Amino acid sequence: MSxxxxxxxxxxxxxxxxxxxxxxxxxxxxxxxxSVLITIGIxxxxxxxxxxxxxxxxxxxFLTGRDWFPVSDEFGVLPLLSGSVMIALLAGIFAVPxxxxxxxxLSEYASxxxxxxxxxxxxxxxxxxxxxxxxxxxxxxNPVLQRLGLVDxxxxxxxxxAGLVVGLLIVPFIASLSEDALRAVPRSMREGAYGxxxxxxxxxxxxxxxxxxxxxxxxxxxxxxxxxxETMAVTLAAGTQPNLTWNPFDQGQTITSVIVAxxxxxxxxxxxxxxxxxxxxxxxxxxxxxxxxIAVQIVxxxxxxxx
Amino acid sequence: xxxxxxxxxxxxARPLARKKFQxxxxxxxxxxxxxxxxxxxxxxxxxxxxxxxxxxxxxxxFLTSKASSSAARAGFKNALYGSxxxxxxTVAVAVPLGFAAATYLEKFAPMSKDELRVIAMRRQRALEHxxxxxxxxxxxxxxxxxxxxSRVWATIGPPINRIVExxxxxxxxxxxxxxxxxxxxxxxxxxxxxKSLLAGGLTLxxxxxxxxxxxxxxxxxxxxxxxxxxxxxxxxxKWQAVRSQVLPAALPGMLTGTILATSRAIxxxxxxxxxxxxxxxxxxxxxxxxxxxxxxxxxxxxxxFDWVERPQETLWGPLAAAGILVLIGTLVVMNLxxxxxxxxxxxxx
Numbered sequence: 001m002s003x004x005x006x007x008x009x010x011x012x013x014x015x016x017x018x019x020x021x022x023x024x025x026x027x028x029x030x031x032x033x034x035s036v037l038i039t040i041g042i043x044x045x046x047x048x049x050x051x052x053x054x055x056x057x058x059x060x061x062f063l064t065g066r067d068w069f070p071v072s073d074e075f076g077v078l079p080l081l082s083g084s085v086m087i088a089l090l091a092g093i094f095a096v097p098x099x100x101x102x103x104x105x106l107s108e109y110a111s112x113x114x115x116x117x118x119x120x121x122x123x124x125x126x127x128x129x130x131x132x133x134x135x136x137x138x139x140x141x142n143p144v145l146q147r148l149g150l151v152d153x154x155x156x157x158x159x160x161x162a163g164l165v166v167g168l169l170i171v172p173f174i175a176s177l178s179e180d181a182l183r184a185v186p187r188s189m190r191e192g193a194y195g196x197x198x199x200x201x202x203x204x205x206x207x208x209x210x211x212x213x214x215x216x217x218x219x220x221x222x223x224x225x226x227x228x229x230e231t232m233a234v235t236l237a238a239g240t241q242p243n244l245t246w247n248p249f250d251q252g253q254t255i256t257s258v259i260v261a262x263x264x265x266x267x268x269x270x271x272x273x274x275x276x277x278x279x280x281x282x283x284x285x286x287x288x289x290x291x292x293x294i295a296v297q298i299v300x301x302x303x304x305x306x307x
Numbered sequence: 308x309x310x311x312x313x314x315x316x317x318x319x320a321r322p323l324a325r326k327k328f329q330x331x332x333x334x335x336x337x338x339x340x341x342x343x344x345x346x347x348x349x350x351x352x353x354x355x356x357x358x359x360x361x362x363x364x365x366x367x368x369f370l371t372s373k374a375s376s377s378a379a380r381a382g383f384k385n386a387l388y389g390s391x392x393x394x395x396x397t398v399a400v401a402v403p404l405g406f407a408a409a410t411y412l413e414k415f416a417p418m419s420k421d422e423l424r425v426i427a428m429r430r431q432r433a434l435e436h437x438x439x440x441x442x443x444x445x446x447x448x449x450x451x452x453x454x455x456x457s458r459v460w461a462t463i464g465p466p467i468n469r470i471v472e473x474x475x476x477x478x479x480x481x482x483x484x485x486x487x488x489x490x491x492x493x494x495x496x497x498x499x500x501x502k503s504l505l506a507g508g509l510t511l512x513x514x515x516x517x518x519x520x521x522x523x524x525x526x527x528x529x530x531x532x533x534x535x536x537x538x539x540x541x542x543x544x545k546w547q548a549v550r551s552q553v554l555p556a557a558l559p560g561m562l563t564g565t566i567l568a569t570s571r572a573i574x575x576x577x578x579x580x581x582x583x584x585x586x587x588x589x590x591x592x593x594x595x596x597x598x599x600x601x602x603x604x605x606x607x608x609x610x611x612f613d614w615v616e617r618p619q620e621t622l623w624g625p626l627a628a629a630g631i632l633v634l635i636g637t638l639v640v641m642n643l644x645x646x647x648x649x650x651x652x653x654x655x656x
Contacts, residue, residue: 019449046485122347130574132631133353232576260484277488278492281485281488
């Protein structure tokens with residue numbers, strides 16, 4: 001179709017104009033364009049619905065305040081931000097080694113049969129609703145932590161329990177994305193290393209992992225962005241009071257769990273508390289967006305292209 | 308080496324001879340095994356703990372009884388009906404939009420500036436040809452608009468399409484609770500829809516739309532271009548080739564992606580709480596999606612959340628666990644349907 005020459009005989013080249021077809025294409029294109037509208041809608045509503053909030057709390061107080069007590073008009077985002085970061089860190093400490101180990105095992109060690117068995121189970125874990133994981137953390141993991149003496153006997157919530165299940169949630173994410181990156185390393189590199197007498201471990205750690213590093217890094221960064229945005233496990237298991245602390249055995253709230261806690265209480269439009277969830281929603285949106293952009297940049301900057 | 312067949316996968320490309328026992332090698336392999344075991348073991352632990360707590364409450368009565376403030380009589384019927392209606396709305400809204408967007412992005416958006424220019428030129432020529440055969444009045448005007456539009460599109464189209472591409476992959480990474488805030492502001496606060504199944508269903512539809520688009524695009528991409536080119540060589544227009552050849556071949560894959568996206572929507576809790584509050588109602592929602600505008604927002608994960616949050620844990624915990632079993636059961640069934648669909652209709656080209 002791109003080879004049509006302008007001076008070809010007119011009788012052969014002209015086609016019927018098909019207005020219906022052009023209309024159909026227009027509809028298909030509009031459906032695709034709708035996705036841009038969704039993004040604009042997200043940014044617009046977060047800014048517009050939260051607008052009144054900034055007159056109650058100055059952005060400086062908001063970003064540097066160490067207390068979040070809506071009742072007494074104290075809106076400092078630091079305890080919520082630290083909670084979200086804490087969850088992401090705890091999840092990462094558990095999920096990065098486990099996810100990466102699983103990825104290396106699946107890509108370099110597992111027999112096709114083992115892969116066929118393990119991958120669907122990991123997919124099942126990836127599709128697990130987060131409320132299930134929250135229940136698991138609250139009902140099973142935290143009591144175990146209490147019995148181990150890590151968490152106080154009277155404390156039914158803890159960052160650690162919530163962080164562990166969020167870690168469990170992002171393990172399949174890291175595993176499958178990293179495995180894709182590892183498998184994309186060409187066979188010739190493996191064979192070359194084996195030919196020089198390298199052992200399996202050396203091939204995996206010195207050849208394959210460095211070659212796939214950009215993909216692995218991106219998978220970890222994306223997984224951490226998920227952990228920051230994770231809601232239900234944190235709502236159920238991390239705690240009910242904002243708490244500026246770096247003690248993983250303590251309890252506290254995150255940006256997402258505050259949004260849920262406020263929404264539960266039927267905040268009506270126009271009140272400061274209603275506006276505040278859009279303000280912290282905007283913070284969450286910006287944070288996850290920045291993390292995702294970092295992931296894209298990592299892939300773009302460090303990717304090695306093999307032919 | 309020459310007599311052995313080439314290794315099938317990277318895992319089999321191993322050194323020819325076993326060397327002497329190397330502790331580091333063995334330790335490394337067992338560390339990898341341990342990481343897999345940790346992930347799978349945690350999943351098993353989760354299942355066992357939910358099963359032991361919930362199995363005793365799981366019964367036919369549990370599925371068919373209404374919600375109640377007494378733990379002994381409380382059931383899951385409201386939640387089941389609510390989730391069913393939510394799914395109907397989500398699928399009805401997100402699937403047509405998602406399929407249309409995927410078709411456009413995969414088949415029509417990648418056209419380059421030059422290709423679009425050729426199309427515009429051809430339309431121009433067709434117009435002139437037809438003017439010679441007495442095209443006039445409103446139809447001439449429409450045809451002229453069409454030609455002008457395709458000229459403009461040849462310039463602005465490719466960059467716009469690139470923006471849409473980037474945008475969709477970004478949307479898929481937005482936390483689900485943000486979609487909840489969008490739904491609350493857009494549907495409830497601005498458009499005045501009540502905090503109902505309708506508002507929840509529309510929110511979930513927006514949430515799964517990027518997932519459906521991405522999955523459907525993969526399915527369409529898997530159909531080899533020779534199919535489309537064959538149809539076009541026989542005189543079909545691009546749209547005719549796509550509609551009657553490519554889309555039917557891609558349909559099983561698109562449906563598989565849709566089922567997986569829907570199964571994600573079924574488990575979503577946070578956006579529904581943000582849109583509707585943790586509503587508690589003993590009313591069983593009507594199954595007619597057209598009445599969803601005034602039905603209370605109830606769903607399986609919301610009911611589970613309500614039970615988990617109640618103070619007397621020994622009373623409500625088993626109910627929550629039973630509800631989780633039903634939820635997981637639903638997801639497993641949907642995933643099995645998707646797998647069967649994929650295996651039954653997948654074709655190797």
